[in-house]
Amino acid sequence: MPELPVPDAKLGLSNLAVMTSLCTDGITGGLCTAAFKAFFALLTRGLTAGLMSFSGSMLSTFVMWLVLKCDRRKFGCVGIGIIGAVVHNIGQLMIAFFVIGNTVRYYVPYLIIAAVFAGAFTGIVNSVLIILVSSAENTDHR
Amino acid sequence: MSLSDNIRNRKKFTAFDVALAFVLICVSVILIVFQNANTSGDRLRAVVKKNGVIVQSFLLDDTSPFEICVDDEYSVVLLAEKDGVSVILSDCTDKICVNTGKITKPGQTIVCLPVRISVELFAENEQNRLDGVTG
Known part of the structure; x- marks a missing residue:
């Protein structure tokens, strides 16, 4: 996994799974995947990480769904990914704000820059995955 | 229309994406510069x-x-x-x-x-x- 210059910033590959399930199974599937991902974070990385994962991924799934439904395709796949990643960070920071206090505000601009690049990456990979998944489904049906 | 079709029918990226990324990065850079403005001597x-x-x-x-x-x-x-x-x-x-x-x-x-x-x-x-x- 490439090391990003911001501590604790990750590429968001698990969010890719949430995005893909949101697109294939709808809002219910997306939120279930997000909740399960948070449960996994809770088991492997503890309560704080679990809560941060929960608030981040639930919020970002919901906002991505809203944008997909309502933006009349003004944003591209990259834009959806960026919106998801930035909102994910906002959700996580809300928990971090309660746990650590307002010193986390100094972290925000670095996280947003990381989110723009990570989100562009997950957005583009998600669009490729969706094309692959739907062509696989079409082959099955024949 | 399903969300899957929604994604497939979207462009990979649009002018809105570029504008969004540009605004986010500009705001962040301004915040970083503002935070690092050194109150030297203190x-x-x-x-x-x-x-x-x-x-x-x-x-x-x-x-x-x-x-x-x-x-x-x-x-x-x-x-x-x-x-x-x-x-x-x-x-x-x-x-x-x-x-x-x-x-x-x-x-x-x-x-x-x-x-x-x-x-x-x-x-x-x-x-x-x-x-x-x-x-």
């Missing part, structure tokens, strides 16, 4: 918080470097020097706090999430002494 005060509550607060001045243990539950040791403060030892699992290294400017923070300890630097002058105390 003495630095390090404030250590656990669970958001101040547990230690000390000035970094001409005293020789000293080590300070900030927590009973976990051993977290800070090295306070004239020009900054660093975490040199921590019981936590990820060691992000130790890897952060020395912070030297007002506004910089070391956070240890597993142990819920944060160390923040403030510029000590008349104007923001209250900010420094209330955090």
Whole structure:
């Protein structure tokens, strides 16, 4: 996994799974995947990480769904990914704000820059995955 | 129309994406520049918080470097020097706090999430002494 210059910033590959399930199974599937991902974070990385994962991924799934439904395709796949990643960070920071206090505000601009690049990456990979998944489904049906 | 079709019918990226990325990066860069605007000449005060509550607060001045243990539950040791403060030892699992290294400017923070300890630097002058105390 490439090391990003911001501590604790990750590429968001698990969010890719949430995005893909949101697109294939709808809002219910997306939120279930997000909740399960948070449960996994809770088991492997503890309560704080679990809560941060929960608030981040639930919020970002919901906002991505809203944008997909309502933006009349003004944003591209990259834009959806960026919106998801930035909102994910906002959700996580809300928990971090309660746990650590307002010193986390100094972290925000670095996280947003990381989110723009990570989100562009997950957005583009998600669009490729969706094309692959739907062509696989079409082959099955024949 | 399903969300899957929604994604497939979208362009890979649009002018809106570029504008969104541009605005986000510009705002972030402005924030970073604003945060790093150095109030040079001021003495630095390090404030250590656990669970958001101040547990230690000390000035970094001409005293020789000293080590300070900030927590009973976990051993977290800070090295306070004239020009900054660093975490040199921590019981936590990820060691992000130790890897952060020395912070030297007002506004910089070391956070240890597993142990819920944060160390923040403030510029000590008349104007923001209250900010420094209330955090």
